[in-house]
Amino acid sequence: SVFFQEDARQQYCDLIGSLVAAEGGSATSVGAQPAGSSSSQYETLLVTTENNITTIKLNRPTKKNAITTEMYKEIIAALEQASSDSSVITVITGAGDFYCSGNDLTNFTKIPEGGLEQMAKQGGELLRQYIKTYIDFPKPLVAVVNGPAVGVSVTVLALFDLVYATERATFHTPFSQLGQSAEGCSSYTFPKMMGHAKACEMLLFNKKLTAVQACDLGLVTEVFPDSSFQKEVWTRLKAYAQLPPNSLFLSKQLIRSTERELLHRVNDAEVERLTERWLSDECFNAVMNFFQGRAKL
Template sequence: KYRNLLLPMHMAIRCHEYLRHTAAAQITYKITRSRSIQVELGKAESFRETLKATQGPCNTSKPSMLDFVNKAKWDAWKSLGSVSQEEARQQYVDLISSLVGTEAPAVAAQPTGSTKGFQTLLVSTEDNITTIRLNRPEKKNAITVEMYNELIEALDLAGKDDSVITVITGSGDYYCSGNDLNNFTKIPEGGVEKLAKESGELLRRYVKVYIDFPKPLIGVINGPAVGVSVTLLGLFDVVYATEKATFHTPFSQLGQSPEGCSSYLFPKIMGAAKASEMLLFNKKLTAAQACEVGLVTEVFPESSFQSEVWTRLKAYAKLPRNSLALSKQLIRVVEKEKLHAVNDAEVERLVERWLSDECMQAIMSFFQAKSKL
């Protein structure tokens, strides 16, 4: 590709013959194989130096003003003045050497589908898409403390990598069944008060990552979603769901209260009445209903869900990365401060609820019912 760039026109043959017996021949060969941007930047200068080395001073007539390409070449050649061909050859060699010297250092390519080692997630980057897959299918992808911490880390890394979009989905037949209630059974030395405080701070950090996430964030909801995995959807940019997905926020059943900024975003998205049905009275929505109220962008048949969604995502990933990020920033920045305040308020209320008799009784009832199965 670059051989024609460095030795344009048939007149460069003589220069090539000269360089073939010098170190410059090896340099030229290296450049012809290089992908360095410096070669592109040196295109005009290389053209002038090649003419200088092969033809000497410009002695041809000036092309027509309408012959833009040849006129530009003639102007470059004419600007050289009178230089001996021997001196010109040396300048050509020096030019090519300088292009090699400024070549960007080689960067090892990230292997396609590369992953980082997580215990509860599968994280990969391919086709400019970073995919974070909840990976506890045997527990319906219930979120443990470990998974919370890994999700925070994975999202932080995804926000800084070279991918264009980030996708969150689940392994198996569930997207996510919400919090693993076993989190509430591991009481630290400081007692339940310490557990509630630490859990609240973890949740605050977790939701904050979504509020501040800089790239388009897309949910691929492959099955039922419960609790925090539903409330966070208001912070996603696009949500695609299979027709088999359902959306359930049973907070009052567990003596708890909403999180994930849903107390603010759900009424904005679907109206106060529909939001109250979900957040106060535990109404479970089908995928079609969730789409109708604006929580889900589009619903797909189960049979074609994965193929249709991923075809679309790969097309999105070909869009200019910075343009998408800056456009998202414009859309979200107006309410970012408000969302952080809502997150703080929701967490504060949840810590209170976790220490309440209602919540403790609801969790005990859950485990008693589970033990009878």
């Protein structure tokens, strides 16, 4: 397989490393240090609790909140912390103009001593745990989508309880373009939510949705004018956070209980397929072509 040829591997790393450098990043950097965060243990997030709301803000605005390996781990930790704190609801949003641009380029440069097979195995286990954290999250979980969303940040939205989006937001899952496959339980949640044909348009054929289109298909709860987005959404969330917490908690458990085991099985199956895809020639060539296309821009 071309994936195990040393020269191809080196070419892959060199190309991505040069792209990261061209974008002003570092192959070893993990993100911006949050200024004035109430939870200083996080390097890539701003985590605050106020008015019975824990807010997890993706805090790499200069990188369009692209998710590094470290960021995956921090989001898992922040959600686990929020699940047992005193807040009533938990919110995830992004700093700056983007909600999240999907995986960071640097994730593909850190090949461990065990080689690409080990990288795929580690990446698969991290993704499995990441999605599991959303499936099992016990409190009402709200996405405040402040701008464009890409990849896994889109697919996991179907595991949230509310998704509020600005009219500027777009939703894009370019998995087949990168030789990959569905993740975030979307192979189950998307067809169930929007019907088989519309789900395939997104997951197989990379269709990018506007906020209004995503709302019409059930992925987004409500769309707001960009000029009043933050004010309208947070006014509403502060009111929701005054509702009886045990009632919200128990009601969510009832709603999720009918599908929790199924969602875990879907997550396991998707991760297994993705791990295979990451080690395939087809995925390698698709990712290389994508990055080379970006390098020419």
